[in-house]
Amino acid sequence: MRTFFDWSPVLLLVVCNAFLMTSCKKDTDVTPSGPTSNGEVNNWVLDNMKTYYFWNDKLPANPDTSLTSDNFFLSLLYDRNNTANVDRDRFSWIQASADDLKASLSGQSKTTGIEYNLYYRDQAKTGVVASIIYVLPGSPGAKAGIKRGDIISKVNGESLTGANYQTLLSGSTDTYTYGFATITNGTLTDNGQTKQVTAVVFQEDPVLLDTTYTIGGKTIGYVIYNQFIPGVYKDGSTDKTYDLKLDNIFGKFKQKGVNELVLDLRYNRGGYVSSSTNLASLIGKNIDASKVYYTQKWNSTVTAANNKSRGAGWDTQNFLTKPTNIGANINRVFVLTTGSTASASELVINGLRPFMTVTTIGTTTVGKNVGSITIYDETGRIKWGIQPITFKSANALGFTDYAGGFTPSVEVKEPSYGMKPFGDVTEPMLSEAIFQISGTRMARRAASTEVPQPILGSSLDHKAGGGNMFSNDNLLNGQH
Incomplete structure (x- = not known):
């Protein structure tokens, strides 16, 4: 079995270690030939859920393993259909092809x-x-x-x-x-x-645009980042191309004397935790590798095993010390958000708030304060991949209660039709950020242009689990 972590920010890539031993052994016990039955797949799913699932103490006592594997997985999820419970499992998912799952997580x-x-x-x-x-x-x-x-x-x-x-x-x-x-x-x-x-x-480059503006005596850096992807996916692994691209962008911001930052995460549903850590470490004020970015709470099974095998601190991710960090030049960051802003994006918002003012502009975010890992059968016999919720995150102050999403500091609804190009200073959300920074209105702020009909859905719903992403690549293999 191989595990990957998904919860809004993180990479994924883990091999078996001490507390994975049971599941890894089950994989090697299976002869890697011949078709698998629903029952075999479902028993593999159940075994892994008993070990890693955040709500493993709430799994059904007698699950029906005769169900199709997708429906069986859904039948295990905690309080899934109870919309009154904001802390129910809204985010775990299963995919028929583990290879497709891994590729989509890397864009x-x-x-x-x-x-x-x-x-x-x-x-x-x-x-x-x-x-x-x-x-x-x-x-x-x-x-x-x-x-x-x-x-x-x-x-x-x-x-x-x-x-x-x-x-x-x-x-x-x-x-x-x-x-x-x-x-x-x-x-x-x-x-x-x-x-x-x-x-x-197609391999998506998550950095859609980066530029700077000089307005009202302010030098404003602006970057649109649509998925937390460390790099290009090829032959089953991912490099650091896009993390390095962000490093270079912030290096340019630093050289140009950027003293205000607008981070556009309006369509960012999440991704690798490692890339979230990288981005936050480029922005945070007075942070370095000694400061806590986030901590995690896992179930008692994983917690006991890791406490024994890895010792104190295994559940804590500190910031990175980055030479291109611009925190010395800024006191705040403006983040553009919508109902498509989730997971790793929300981790950045929450993780930076103990260290600087984070002003959100737009509409309320998804509210994904939990993370997951990608689990697949390393023998290749079982083709399915699962992405179960495995932990809850908190910032350096211990704040974790954002399952209802982050309400915007300044509400701006994006137009339903006729949207202006990205980077246009009269585009409503960017325009509002520039006004908040400089006091200069680049365009008259109009009343809401939302159509009266509700949104039916979005193509973003199909991107790597559709907002179910919060990946963590550096827990089980001991990297901090």
């Missing part, structure tokens, strides 16, 4: 590169549109000329409706012909324009 997937939110286009709630929130640079969507703010109303000649949008947007085909609409005076109209895009296996 690699088959994609057109287009990310969107879905809305009803009419009061009758029949028609649906996909409002493009961003397009990955270099992706098929970007090469086709699709951009943030575009509105997709048709796929392969069919208008999107509440009945067909899931099938059309996530069909079995890799090639899509998108039809577009424009909005005029609040009315959406199909414009007859089409663009064809073919999905490919």
